[in-house]
Amino acid sequence: MPWLLPEIVDRPLSIIRCTQGADRPCFFQKHHTAGLENVDSVKLKEEAGNQADYLVVRDGQSVLELVQFNALEFHPWGSHAENPDRADRIVFDLDPGPGVSWKEVVDAARKIRKLLEDLNITSFVRTSGGKGLHVVLPLNPGCDWDVVKPFAHSFADTMAQMEPLKFVSTATKKFRNGKIFLDYLRNGRGATSVASFSLRARDGAPVAMPLRWEELGKVKSGGAFDIDSALSRMKRLKAHPWEGIEAVKQDLDQVSEHLATRDKDR
Numbered sequence: 001m002p003w004l005l006p007e008i009v010d011r012p013l014s015i016i017r018c019t020q021g022a023d024r025p026c027f028f029q030k031h032h033t034a035g036l037e038n039v040d041s042v043k044l045k046e047e048a049g050n051q052a053d054y055l056v057v058r059d060g061q062s063v064l065e066l067v068q069f070n071a072l073e074f075h076p077w078g079s080h081a082e083n084p085d086r087a088d089r090i091v092f093d094l095d096p097g098p099g100v101s102w103k104e105v106v107d108a109a110r111k112i113r114k115l116l117e118d119l120n121i122t123s124f125v126r127t128s129g130g131k132g133l134h135v136v137l138p139l140n141p142g143c144d145w146d147v148v149k150p151f152a153h154s155f156a157d158t159m160a161q162m163e164p165l166k167f168v169s170t171a172t173k174k175f176r177n178g179k180i181f182l183d184y185l186r187n188g189r190g191a192t193s194v195a196s197f198s199l200r201a202r203d204g205a206p207v208a209m210p211l212r213w214e215e216l217g218k219v220k221s222g223g224a225f226d227i228d229s230a231l232s233r234m235k236r237l238k239a240h241p242w243e244g245i246e247a248v249k250q251d252l253d254q255v256s257e258h259l260a261t262r263d264k265d266r
Contacts, residue, residue, distance in 0.1 A: 001060045003234055007195040008063070008076045012042060012054040012084060014192045015066055016073035022201040026072070030054055036069070038062040042081040047190070056081045072201040075192035079142070084189065087148040090137040091193040092156070093128065093183035097168075097176030102221055108166070108180050109133045109216065112159070119255045124242045128222045129200035129208040132180075134193065138245050143252045145189040151252050152184035196242075197234075199227060209233070210241040 018026040032041035032053040039062040041053040057063050066074075078089035092112060096105050109125055112135045116123045124136045139148075156169035159182055168179045186193040194200065196210040206223035207230035225233060 001063065003240070004074070004195065004197040005057075005060055005063060007197060008057055008074050010056065010058065010080050010082070011076035012044060012079075012081050012190075013057060013077070014075040015055065015071040016075070016201050017070045018072050018201050019070045022072060022203075022205070026201050029071075036065060038065045040081075042084070044084055044190075054081070072199050072205075074195045074198040076195050077190070077192055078148075078187060079145075079189075083142075085145060086142040087145055087187070088139045088142040090139065090148060090152055091186045092135045092137075092152070093181075093186055093193065094132040094135065095176075095181040095183050096131050097173075097179050097181060099178040100180055104166070105132055105180060105222070106216055106219075108182075109135055110213075112182075113213065115155075115159070121250055121255065122248050124210065124245060125213055125216060126196050126208055126210040127206075127219060127224055129194060129198070129206040129225075130202070130222050132222045133216075134208070136242075137250075138248045139251050140246075140249050141251060145187075147252055149184075149188045151255070152187040156182040156184040197230070212241045215241070 012030070014028060014030040016026050017029055018024065032039065032055055040056040040058050042056050043051050044054050046052050057066065077084065078087045078091065079085065080088070094105055094108050113123050113125070116137065121137055124138070126134050126136065128134050160167045160169040166179060168175050168181050169184065171181060171183070171185070185191060194208045196208055198208050200206045200208065202223070204223070205227040207225045207227065209225040209230060211219065
């Protein structure tokens with residue numbers, strides 16, 4: 001709980017509930033429902049124009065209530081419930097298509113990190129608990145979604161144009177064979193991505209595990225950590241792998257300033 005809660009607390013939250021076990025059909029839930037007594041809600045406007053009550057956890061007790069409701073996965077927004085229109089996280093999901101090796105996924109994550117560093121942006125990495133990796137950018141004080149989503153889309157498109165044999169920025173499956181889909185679609189108002197330390201509703205109960213960049217070369221797959229090895233790892237850790245992320249001061253305004261300064265120097 002001390003590891004998971006900070007990743008999801010006070011954010012609009014979607015969950016995957018598996019009421020008959022992970023090997024049976026599960027379902028996605030984002031709205032508050034009857035029977036939830038400890039879980040809070042926030043009223044948010046949806047694309048259709050209606051208002052809906054979204055799940056929000058405020059403490060460990062509310063997380064445990066969702067677990068008792070058979071929630072296995074936790075997917076927060078990239079913004080907080082009290083300021084839903086201002087993003088403070090960007091997530092790039094590296095989703096390998098058929099024929100892509102794990103080494104290629106690792107190399108892609110490192111390439112993204114380097115390109116972001118060239119823009120003066122600090123990033124962090126985690127296993128997805130699935131096939132790939134997530135590269136996460138903290139934004140502090142944050143940016144409006146109408147700035148974040150175009151930036152994420154443009155960044156993904158640029159990578160696909162730079163190396164079209166390695167990357168693709170469209171979700172169409174027929175284009176993904178042998179390539180990594182750089183999924184930027186997590187970065188819009190109402191979109192979510194799996195939380196660090198969340199279980200995944202898959203065989204073996206893999207965990208989305210944050211890493212230090214220096215550890216990445218030692219990890220064997222996106223599902224390298226499961227419910228048992230994740231607990232063992234957390235007991236060994238002396239600090240959060242992303243220690244200092246909350247102290248990172250950066251937003252997308254500095255990208256424009258950096259590019260303008262670089263162009264002027266040229």
